[in-house]
Amino acid sequence: xxxxxxxxxxxxxxxxxxxxxxxxxxxxxxxxxxxxxxxxxxxxxxxxxxxxxxxxxxxxxxxxxxxxxxxxxxxxxxxxxxxxxxxxxxxxxxxxxxxxxxxxxxxxxxxxxxxxxxxxxxxxxxxxxxxxxxxxxxxxxxxxxxxxxxxxxxxxxxxxxxxxxxxxxxxxxxxxxxxxxxxxxxxxxxxxxxxxxxxxxxxxxxxxxxxxxxxxxxxxxxxxxxx
Amino acid sequence: xxxxxxxxxxxxxxxxxxxxxxxxxxxxxxxxxxxxxxxxxxxxxxxxxxxxxxxxxxxxxxxxxxxxxxxxxxxxxxxxxxxxxxxxxxxxxxxxxxxxxxxxxxxxxxxxxxxxxxxxxxxxxxxxxxxxxxxxxxxxxxxxxxxxxxxxxxxxxxxxxxxxxxxxxxxxxxxxxxxxxxxxxxxxxxxxxxxxxxxxxxxxxxxxxxxxxxxxxxxxxxxxxxxxxxxxxxxxxxxxxxxxxxxxxxxxxxxxxxxxxxxxxxxxxxxxxxxxxxxxxxxxxxxxxxxxxxxxxxxxxxxxxxxxxxxxxxxxxxxxxxxxxxxxxxxxxxxxxxxxxxxxxxxxxxxxxxxxxxxxxxxxxxxxxxxxxxxxxxxxxxxxxx
Numbered sequence: 181x182x183x184x185x186x187x188x189x190x191x192x193x194x195x196x197x198x199x200x201x202x203x204x205x206x207x208x209x210x211x212x213x214x215x216x217x218x219x220x221x222x223x224x225x226x227x228x229x230x231x232x233x234x235x236x237x238x239x240x241x242x243x244x245x246x247x248x249x250x251x252x253x254x255x256x257x258x259x260x261x262x263x264x265x266x267x268x269x270x271x272x273x274x275x276x277x278x279x280x281x282x283x284x285x286x287x288x289x290x291x292x293x294x295x296x297x298x299x300x301x302x303x304x305x306x307x308x309x310x311x312x313x314x315x316x317x318x319x320x321x322x323x324x325x326x327x328x329x330x331x332x333x334x335x336x337x338x339x340x341x342x343x344x345x346x347x348x349x350x351x352x353x354x355x356x357x358x359x360x361x362x363x364x365x366x367x368x369x370x371x372x373x374x375x376x377x378x379x380x381x382x383x384x385x386x387x388x389x390x391x392x393x394x395x396x397x398x399x400x401x402x403x404x405x406x407x
Numbered sequence: 408x409x410x411x412x413x414x415x416x417x418x419x420x421x422x423x424x425x426x427x428x429x430x431x432x433x434x435x436x437x438x439x440x441x442x443x444x445x446x447x448x449x450x451x452x453x454x455x456x457x458x459x460x461x462x463x464x465x466x467x468x469x470x471x472x473x474x475x476x477x478x479x480x481x482x483x484x485x486x487x488x489x490x491x492x493x494x495x496x497x498x499x500x501x502x503x504x505x506x507x508x509x510x511x512x513x514x515x516x517x518x519x520x521x522x523x524x525x526x527x528x529x530x531x532x533x534x535x536x537x538x539x540x541x542x543x544x545x546x547x548x549x550x551x552x553x554x555x556x557x558x559x560x561x562x563x564x565x566x567x568x569x570x571x572x573x574x575x576x577x578x579x580x581x582x583x584x585x586x587x588x589x590x591x592x593x594x595x596x597x598x599x600x601x602x603x604x605x606x607x608x609x610x611x612x613x614x615x616x617x618x619x620x621x622x623x624x625x626x627x628x629x630x631x632x633x634x635x636x637x638x639x640x641x642x643x644x645x646x647x648x649x650x651x652x653x654x655x656x657x658x659x660x661x662x663x664x665x666x667x668x669x670x671x672x673x674x675x676x677x678x679x680x681x682x683x684x685x686x687x688x689x690x691x692x693x694x695x696x697x698x699x700x701x702x703x704x705x706x707x708x709x710x711x712x713x714x715x716x717x718x719x720x721x722x723x724x725x726x727x728x729x730x731x732x733x734x735x736x737x738x739x740x741x742x743x744x745x746x747x748x749x750x751x752x753x754x755x756x757x758x759x760x761x762x763x764x765x766x767x768x769x770x771x772x773x774x775x776x777x778x779x780x781x782x783x784x785x786x787x788x789x790x791x792x793x
């Protein structure tokens with residue numbers, strides 16, 4: 181494990197109080213994801229994998245331990261800096277796609293670039309490229325409801341890549357897809373890793389999907405086990 | 408079709424267009440509130456313009472009337488009489504150029520609107536109204552007894568023609584002239600020789616107001632004080648006093664209009680507030696998504712406020728238009744039912760600016776809390792929100 185791992189957690193912990201009872205959703209996780217790695221985190225529902233993903237994605241604050249993103253302790257960053265980190269360094273792929281329903285496919289992909297202040301022309305060029313890469317070159321002007329679920333997730337992936345992030349965090353990206361469509365999505369993620377060198381962290385409960393990764397970790401009761 | 412670059416404004420617009428009916432209804436709410444406000448304020452605005460125009464146009468410096476009638480000297484408001492002799496005495500004051508005694512009578516039951524008749528010595532008529540011209544017939548002359556000269560607007564609304572006979576408290580007066588329009592308050596008034604009107608109304612040698620022209624207008628205040636000292640029961644009001652007084656009255660009128668319309672404005676605020684609050688609660692997950700992909704709390708706050716302001720600005724602009732139409736309707740009613748043409752509700756540029764300003768305030772106020780609520784959402788909870 182090098183010091184400048186892409187994402188590194190040290191004794192990471194997230195506790196909740198639910199009805200007076202303490203739940204340790206993430207319980208002392210030590211993990212290092214190196215640059216260019218494709219890591220799957222598997223576990224049954226309730227194992228804490230989404231919570232771990234949210235912590236690594238700086239969407240949530242831990243109750244104990246540290247997260248280092250390329251060597252930077254996230255606790256040392258302000259909320260604004262964390263926003264910037266998510267905007268420019270990370271791409272999120274959601275189980276439920278989470279596209280903005282009023283925007284067309286290309287507008288959804290343009291959105292993060294607009295937030296990052298990318299000039300319109302280069303942003304449009306990149307959005308076209310990304311949508312062509314996920315085979316949606318012909319569906320640019322369709323709003324999400326006019327796209328199939330598989331197409332929506334491909335827009336989701338294109339959006340995640342908009343600002344050319346170092347990591348892609350995918351939380352059950354195939355959870356709402358049939359197995360054929362899921363296979364296509366997993367293939368795209370694998371291509372991002374191999375051809376574009378993106379670091380990918382994939383959370384899933386599906387062993388078949390998880391097996392696309394070279395490294396598979398298991399999470400049970402908030403504790404992480406290397407297979 | 409070119410894709411929109413989804414900045415705050417175009418995101419806001421696309422969100423507003425998603426719930427088209429709701430957006431239109433909410434905008435309509437703001438439109439009505441602003442239209443009502445602008446319409447009401449156009450009344451005091453119009454009266455203010457009228458008074459200023461009228462008072463400064465008259466060829467006199469001081470108005471005199473009986474104490475106890477604290478008002479601007481507009482026709483139809485003179486009731487208490489005092490001896491005409493007082494006016495003759497004022498004529499002999501050092502600073503007096505001339506003093507015109509006048510008796511005002513209101514005749515009801517002519518079938519039309521109330522008829523206001525000013526009794527004035529015919530020889531003084533042009534001193535008081537230097538710009539008066541007879542459109543038809545002639546002006547009053549010293550030989551006239553039961554003669555009437557009527558303003559153009561009055562002639563029109565009351566269908567008075569030359570030679571027509573008007574019954575003033577039992578005495579018939581004949582119309583001998585119709586004045587050309589001065590575009591002012593006196594277009595709605597009729598004039599009769601003072602002595603004839605005194606006789607007809609049983610006032611004897613009494614009048615109820617007087618107009619005084621000074622040799623040195625800059626000493627108006629002193630002369631007015633002198634008149635009040637000499638005649639304890641008279642009020643002498645200079646032009647400046649009259650303007651100041653009418654402005655303060657209009658200030659009160661404006662405040663009353665605003666407080667009435669504030670109810671409608673409050674409803675407008677609640678309209679937008681409810682809409683934005685519902686809209687935020689429907690979009691919790693979208694807001695969570697925006698935050699997750701890197702939008703700051705500030706961006707979310709801005710987004711909601713811009714949506715709220717967009718509704719209120721469009722509503723405000725339409726409301727100003729509606730207020731203008733309302734003021735036109737008010738004018739139509741004033742002319743048609745009351746026969747008054749000199750007071751016109753007016754939507755001035757400053758009133759439009761006030762209307763838009765209030766609309767912005769409505770949108771801003773209504774948007775703040777929903778925007779704050781949206782901005783403080785926890786990202787993870789928002790993403791999980793069903």
